[in-house]
Amino acid sequence: MEKLIISTFLAILSSMSFGIIANVPKRALPGNAVTGGLSWILYYLINELTRSIVISNMTAAIIIGVVGLLFAQKLKLPVSTIYVGSLISLVPGGMAFTSITMIHDNNITVVLSYVFNTLLVAISLAVGLGVANQINKYLLKIIKSS
Secondary structure, three states: OHHHHHHHHHHHHHHHHHHHHOOOOHHHHHHHHHHHHHHHHHHHHHHHHHOOHHHHHHHHHHHHHHHHHHHHHHHOOOHHHHHHHHOOOOOOHHHHHHHHHHHHHOOHHHHHHHHHHHHHHHHHHHHHHHHHHHHHHHHHHHHHHO
């Protein structure tokens, strides 16, 4: 439980910090923080249950897509201003770096394994945002019809 709390705090901090670095409007930072924190909690819990980086990343990306749109609409901002900070804790940068550094070991099997996992995470994030886009279209239809 302590690990979840600490890692969630760090995810919130990294979401806000990357939003600052990316120069998003200040009013978008709370949306970055909340969306990044929620997505990390879901990622962490699903990863603990399934031990699948694909399912946990895709689910977290869906949360980013749906919750990010809600914040973007409420704050009257482009949704990308919320996505930018929120996705940072899920991006497989460490895995990509490890893939490159493993090349020196001349163990092609390990290198390909890291490259494959990096691609799986990146694809699962993209698919998750795509699914969230479809969910958002459906939700907007429901909102407009009522």
